[in-house]
Amino acid sequence: MKRTAIVLLLMLWMKVSQAHVGSPDVAMEGAAGPYHLLVSIKPPDVIPGTARVTVYLQNGTDAIITTQPVYYFSGREGAPPAEVLQPVTGSPGAYTGIVWLMQNGSSSVLLHVKGSKGEGELVAPIVAVSTAEKKLPAATSVSLVLLGILLFILMVTLIGASVGEGITNEGEDLSLRRRRSRRVAFAMAALLTSLVVYGGNAWWGSWAKKYQHFMFRPMHANFRVDHEASENSLVMTIDTSDNNQRRASLSYLTPDHGKIMHLFLMRLPGLDIFAHLHPDRKDTAYFMANLPPMPKGKYLAFADIVYSSGFTETIRDTLTMEEDISAAEEPHDPDDAYAYALPNNLMDNPYRNDNNAIVCGKPGKGVRMKDGSEMVMESGSAGGFESGMLYTLRFAVYDSSRQPVKLEPYLGMQGHAVIVKNDGSSYIHVHPVGTYSVTAQANLERRIGSPDKEYKYDDRVRFRDSVDQLIRTLKGMSEQERTGLLMRQMNMLQDTMGDMKMDNSVTFPYTFPQPGLYRIWVQVKRNGQVLTAAFDREVK
Amino acid sequence: MSIGLTTSLPPSAARASDARPVTMKAYLPLYLYAVSLASLLTVTGILWDISWHRSIGRDKFLSPPHILIYLGAIFAGLFSGIQVIWNSIRPTETVKASTVRVWGIFYSSLGALFCIWGAIAMLTSAPFDDWWHSAYGLDVTILSPPHTLLGLGMLFLQFGACVGVSKYLNTGGTGRKGLLRILFIVSAASLLTMIYTLGTEFLHTRGMRGGLFYIVAAVTTLLFLPVFGRALRMKWGMTTVALSYFFIIAFSNWILQLFPAEPKLGPILTHTTHFQPANFPMLVFIPSLLLDWISWSWKGNEWVKALLLSVCFVLGMLIVEYPLSGWLIGSPYARNWFFGADSWYFGDPPDWPYRYKIHPFLVSTPGVLAVDILIAIVIGTLAARLSLRWGQWLQLIKR
Numbered sequence: 001m002k003r004t005a006i007v008l009l010l011m012l013w014m015k016v017s018q019a020h021v022g023s024p025d026v027a028m029e030g031a032a033g034p035y036h037l038l039v040s041i042k043p044p045d046v047i048p049g050t051a052r053v054t055v056y057l058q059n060g061t062d063a064i065i066t067t068q069p070v071y072y073f074s075g076r077e078g079a080p081p082a083e084v085l086q087p088v089t090g091s092p093g094a095y096t097g098i099v100w101l102m103q104n105g106s107s108s109v110l111l112h113v114k115g116s117k118g119e120g121e122l123v124a125p126i127v128a129v130s131t132a133e134k135k136l137p138a139a140t141s142v143s144l145v146l147l148g149i150l151l152f153i154l155m156v157t158l159i160g161a162s163v164g165e166g167i168t169n170e171g172e173d174l175s176l177r178r179r180r181s182r183r184v185a186f187a188m189a190a191l192l193t194s195l196v197v198y199g200g201n202a203w204w205g206s207w208a209k210k211y212q213h214f215m216f217r218p219m220h221a222n223f224r225v226d227h228e229a230s231e232n233s234l235v236m237t238i239d240t241s242d243n244n245q246r247r248a249s250l251s252y253l254t255p256d257h258g259k260i261m262h263l264f265l266m267r268l269p270g271l272d273i274f275a276h277l278h279p280d281r282k283d284t285a286y287f288m289a290n291l292p293p294m295p296k297g298k299y300l301a302f303a304d305i306v307y308s309s310g311f312t313e314t315i316r317d318t319l320t321m322e323e324d325i326s327a328a329e330e331p332h333d334p335d336d337a338y339a340y341a342l343p344n345n346l347m348d349n350p351y352r353n354d355n356n357a358i359v360c361g362k363p364g365k366g367v368r369m370k371d372g373s374e375m376v377m378e379s380g381s382a383g384g385f386e387s388g389m390l391y392t393l394r395f396a397v398y399d400s401s402r403q404p405v406k407l408e409p410y411l412g413m414q415g416h417a418v419i420v421k422n423d424g425s426s427y428i429h430v431h432p433v434g435t436y437s438v439t440a441q442a443n444l445e446r447r448i449g450s451p452d453k454e455y456k457y458d459d460r461v462r463f464r465d466s467v468d469q470l471i472r473t474l475k476g477m478s479e480q481e482r483t484g485l486l487m488r489q490m491n492m493l494q495d496t497m498g499d500m501k502m503d504n505s506v507t508f509p510y511t512f513p514q515p516g517l518y519r520i521w522v523q524v525k526r527n528g529q530v531l532t533a534a535f536d537r538e539v540k
Numbered sequence: 541m542s543i544g545l546t547t548s549l550p551p552s553a554a555r556a557s558d559a560r561p562v563t564m565k566a567y568l569p570l571y572l573y574a575v576s577l578a579s580l581l582t583v584t585g586i587l588w589d590i591s592w593h594r595s596i597g598r599d600k601f602l603s604p605p606h607i608l609i610y611l612g613a614i615f616a617g618l619f620s621g622i623q624v625i626w627n628s629i630r631p632t633e634t635v636k637a638s639t640v641r642v643w644g645i646f647y648s649s650l651g652a653l654f655c656i657w658g659a660i661a662m663l664t665s666a667p668f669d670d671w672w673h674s675a676y677g678l679d680v681t682i683l684s685p686p687h688t689l690l691g692l693g694m695l696f697l698q699f700g701a702c703v704g705v706s707k708y709l710n711t712g713g714t715g716r717k718g719l720l721r722i723l724f725i726v727s728a729a730s731l732l733t734m735i736y737t738l739g740t741e742f743l744h745t746r747g748m749r750g751g752l753f754y755i756v757a758a759v760t761t762l763l764f765l766p767v768f769g770r771a772l773r774m775k776w777g778m779t780t781v782a783l784s785y786f787f788i789i790a791f792s793n794w795i796l797q798l799f800p801a802e803p804k805l806g807p808i809l810t811h812t813t814h815f816q817p818a819n820f821p822m823l824v825f826i827p828s829l830l831l832d833w834i835s836w837s838w839k840g841n842e843w844v845k846a847l848l849l850s851v852c853f854v855l856g857m858l859i860v861e862y863p864l865s866g867w868l869i870g871s872p873y874a875r876n877w878f879f880g881a882d883s884w885y886f887g888d889p890p891d892w893p894y895r896y897k898i899h900p901f902l903v904s905t906p907g908v909l910a911v912d913i914l915i916a917i918v919i920g921t922l923a924a925r926l927s928l929r930w931g932q933w934l935q936l937i938k939r
Contacts, residue, residue: 048677074807080597081802100598102805134675140667147664151657158653161640166650166703167936170711171637204685211676453809454889 021218021302021314021427023419024131026124027390027509028434032113033120035059038509039434040390041109041124045132048102053109053124054390055085057093063115069099070123070448072106072309077453082112101128104214106311108444123448125310125440129216152193159189219246223301223319230290232325234277236263236303238285238315249307250284251460254467256306256439257411258474258486259335261287262429264418265299265319271420271519273297274532275338277331281468292338293356294325300424308463309455310440310447314427334479335411337523339370339532360519360534366398367533371526373399375533378505385539387512393417395522395533396505404504410525412438412486415506418521421514430508479528512539568708568716568723574619575655575701576723579730580788582612582662582694586737587792587818594885595816597805601670609690610666616697617659620652640939650939651704654696661693683738691738698734701727706771706937721772728768729784735760736785736822745819745881748865749903751912758854758920761824763927766849769835770931778832782825793817793880803886810890817880820868827856842928843921850920854913870896 026041036058043051055065066082085095099109109124136144164174164182174182219238226233240247253260259278267273279289287303303315340357361367363384366376379394395415397405407414413431420427428435447455457463474482506524520535585608592605599606627635627647639647648656669686676684705724709717736743742756769778796815803812830852838845868874874881884890904912 046675046677069806071806074809078807078809080804080806080808083804100805102597103807130677134671136671140671144664144668147660151661151664154653154657154660157642158650158657161642161650161653162933165640166939167933169938200685200688207676207685453807 021316021425023426023428023435023511023513025511025513026126026435027430027511028122028124028436029392029507029509030122030124030433031120032111032122034117035063035113035115035120037111037113037122038390038392039109039111039122039124040511041126043126043128044101045130046134047104047128047130048100050098050100051109051126052096053085053099053111054088054094054096055111056091056390057095057113060115060117061093063113063117065095065114066112067097067099068110068112069101069126070108070110070444071103071128072108072311072444072447073103073455075450075452075455076110076448077451079110082110101126104129106307106309106440106444108310108441108448110448123441123445125312125436125444127312130211130214131216133212133215148197152197155193156186156189160186219313219315220317221301221303221315223317225291225321225325226288229288232291232293234279234289234291234319236279236287236289236301238287240285247285248460250305251464252308252457253281253305253464254308254439254443255471255474256304256437257413258471258482259333259411260305260467260471262304263287263289264302264304264427264429265294266302266420266424267295267297267299268318268424270343271300271422271424272341272343273299273338274341274418274521274534275336276416276418276521276523276530276532277336278333279303280332281471284464289336290330290332291325292331292336294321294338296321296324300420300427302418302420302427302429304429304437306437306439308443308458310437310444312437312440314429316427335530337530337532339521339534341519341521341534356532358532358534360536362536367535369397369531369533371529371531373397373405373526373531375522375524375531377520377535377537385512385537387515387539390509390511393508393510393520394505395507395524397524397526397531398504405526407502407504407506408525408528409483409487409502410523410530412483414502415508415522415524417508417523419508419510419512420519420521422517422519426513426516426518428510430510432507434509515539568719569623569649571619571623571652571655572701572704572708572723575616575651575697575704576726578612578616578619578655579698579701579727580612581615582609582697583730583733583737583788584792585609585612586694586734587789588796590737590740590818591792591796591815592801594883595801595803595812595814597803597886601666609694610662613659613662613693613697616655616700617663620648620655620659620700623652624648624656638939649704649707650937651700651702651707654700654703656700658693658695658697658700661696662690663693665690665693683741691734694734695731698727698731702731702768702771703934703937706934707939709771709773710935710937721774724768724772725780725784728764728772728781729788732761732764732768732781732785733788735764740819743822745865745868746898746902748861749898749909751904751909751916753861754854754857754913754916755919757822757824757857758850758916759923762846762850762853762920762923765824765828765831766835766846766924766927767931767934769832770928771934773935775836776829776832778835779825779828782828786821786823786825789818789821793820794877797877797880797883805887808886809888810884810886812884812886816883816885818883820874820879820881822857823860823864824857826860827853830856843925846925846928847917847921849924850917853924854916854920858913866898869898 024043028039030037038056038058040054041051053067057063065085067085068079068082070076070079085097088094088096101107105128107126107128109126111122113120160182163185164178168174168178221239222237224235226235260281261279263277263279265275273294275292277289279287282288298318298320301317301319306312338356342357342359356370358367358369361377366374368374375395375397378396397407399405410416417430419430516539518537518539522533524531585605589605592599624646627639628645631647635647640650642648665686672684672686702724705720709720739756739760742752747753765778768781797817799815800813801815831849834848834852838848868879868881
């Protein structure tokens with residue numbers, strides 16, 4: 001009974017969540033057996049709806065690619081039959097098609113590729129949620145109103161005719177009595193039809209209200225600097241006051257890259273201060289982190305979390321620091337990092353003596369990072385970027401003598417990037433494999449391998465305790481051990497990162513959602529040190 | 541083109557119109573055949589569409605059942621519309637005498653007006669529904685505002701067909717009463733099937749042990765069957781319409797399950813291989829025998845007649861359907877092509893504990909059931925009284 005209740009709670013909760021902020025498209029790079037794929041998925045903004053899936057086969061053009069929507073809840077056994085993607089005319093190696101997503105929740109697109117090289121599969125996680133409220137297009141609205149008026153008039157006419165001429169003998173004129181009845185009928189019909197229209201409109205309104213109720217509502221959090229604990233202690237409390245089910249579901253958080261949460265802070269309005277932190281979970285909705293040295297101001301906060309179902313979500317809020325943080329305490333997580341990004345046209349550098357200060361890169365100009373090496377953006381400079389197009393953003397790192405350097409894995413990846421629009425309306429935490437969470441993918445892969453039709457959730461307290469224990473174990477490991485374990489857990493070596501080479505470059509597949517000015521924060525690791533660079537790019 | 545109205549002219553009108561010779565043994569307007577057929581097409585399309593959603597799950601705007609439904613709308617609208625335009629271009633005295641004048645320029649039969657309203661409503665629902673899907677999701681529900689507009693359009697189309705035929709049944713003289721009755725029964729049974737389909741949420745087999753089923757069944761049936769009985773002027777009119785409803789559903793069920801259909805929407809918790817039939821149709825024709833008997837044997841007060849109709853219908857349904865529902869759900873002998881009791885929605889788990897028994901939640905206690913039966917009789921009486929009056933009106937249709 002209790003378990004059933006938890007499942008119901010989760011299903012209810014999943015109706016009101018989502019992952020990316022303003023950047024819903026999934027871009028991924030991965031391997032399906034011997035095939036290397038670049039995948040772009042445009043999820044629907046209304047559920048039930050259809051996702052557009054486009055696959056670019058990187059090695060070969062002769063394969064048959066099929067897709068299947070697989071939900072975490074019902075698994076592969078509960079998935080509809082696979083359907084073949086159609087080749088895109090004029091684009092060899094490109095295939096496209098649609099996938100129907102009928103329910104809210106954690107889902108995936110299972111791609112199966114078969115060709116002369118053999119066959120293989122790739123799982124692309126999708127968060128299926130309704131995010132859009134649509135208005136009637138003007139043309140449809142006008143035609144519906146006109147047809148409605150016609151129907152109204154015709155209805156009144158035919159009711160009048162029904163008590164008048166319709167029951168009058170052929171060839172006879174309407175009697176005075178019938179004329180009166182007809183007039184009454186006209187009035188009654190107009191009144192009743194108006195009532196029906198009014199009722200219909202109210203019904204429509206209640207339908208829209210119900211839809212809004214189940215629409216995505218982003219979770220928010222309260223942030224405060226707890227000076228009593230220490231000078232730089234940040235306390236984050238996820239706001240679940242409007243929905244107790246959300247609180248229950250938070251027990252099913254699962255670590256992504258070994259961290260229960262990835263928190264990004266960026267100061268408004270210029271996005272000049274950046275911090276990537278990994279708060280500790282103190283209780284279900286209560287997290288703590290030690291802040292790096294940060295000047296006072298208002299910050300955008302984006303906290304990425306992943307649930308055991310593969311459902312990913314970004315909690316979005318702001319926090320205001322009344323005073324400068326001097327960072328008396330050491331960061332409690334060795335993978336925390338921060339940087340000050342200065343505009344590339346700045347004349348006077350207020351952080352001249354701080355090696356965490358970097359000058360933003362612009363087309364044709366790299367970024368000098370805190371260890372003296374330089375990161376260069378090697379894509380997109382020619383014609384600029386266009387929104388809605390899938391790009392592979394490429395960054396390379398050189399030492400002071402312009403020689404390529406060898407990068408090290410950072411949180412189990414060649415690098416991490418955060419791409420944010422200058423007004424904060426679009427945010428994404430992207431990896432070399434794509435915009436999705438690798439943990440979500442691994443969990444969905446496990447679920448797809450399971451024969452169960454309906455997923456039975458674990459006891460939530462036991463699950464949360466086991467995750468906390470895992471994180472403690474990871475923290476106690478050496479960096480090398482931890483990286484190795486994370487990569488094994490995420491199937492890195494066997495699957496998506498089969499061709500992961502640690503050289504001087506890192507790439508991120510991404511589709512800019514809308515035109516505007518974007519800041520791209522890129523983080524890599526070299527000589528045990530996390531290096532951050534920032535680039536500004538305009539998207540048309 | 542066999543669009544003509546001279547066919548049914550009574551002698552009085554014939555005298556008024558001496559421009560053309562009037563043949564008493566004449567033909568029926570083509571639009572009458574068209575709208576009767578359209579009534580059947582649309583309701584068959586709806587039954588197919590519901591089975592499609594239960595068996596395949598997803599569709600698109602031009603899926604075969606949708607084509608059938610909209611074909612019905614176009615068919616009825618086109619034939620009725622052409623009839624009106626034809627009459628209005630060169631309105632002869634005969635036409636003027638035998639039709640309804642609309643907005644001072646059009647001449648139409650009353651039935652065609654209903655059909656035109658229905659066809660416009662159905663076609664209006666198409667872009668509305670398309671937008672609805674994009675705004676609120678690709679729905680799998682029967683009752684949404686655009687679907688209701690579509691349903692209303694279909695009901696008007698089917699009722700328009702009844703009105704259109706009634707004109708000829710009332711004015712007589714065609715010598716083709718048998719054919720007219722067939723056309724009427726087809727349209728009326730289609731309308732009744734449509735009404736029951738719209739009320740599926742309350743009129744399903746598992747609901748037959750709850751009081752609400754009898755209240756909804758009484759309202760829907762007694763509001764329409766007596767109308768049809770009166771309009772048809774047949775000894776067993778209501779029974780024939782009810783039996784025709786039975787066969788529309790039964791034949792749809794028997795035919796649909798012959799064709800393969802595979803679910804294409806996740807989650808698929810039960811794998812099915814063929815179109816899943818709807819519930820076994822209600823045996824409305826059994827209490828209808830009583831209704832017909834009362835109709836022609838009772839000569840007294842109309843309110844008492846309505847009460848008798850309601851009592852007989854509600855109790856008749858209770859005696860027939862209450863035990864039948866348990867047998868249909870529970871008995872392995874019902875799980876065959878004839879009764880279709882093994883029909884199952886792919887999104888439901890096959891091992892649902894109440895698959896072969898009625899959930900206690902759906903079973904009313906004897907006390908509650910008794911009260912609901914009384915309510916059903918009271919509401920049924922009101923519906924039947926209204927229906928009898930409505931039937932009288934249908935007997936008066938002259939144009």
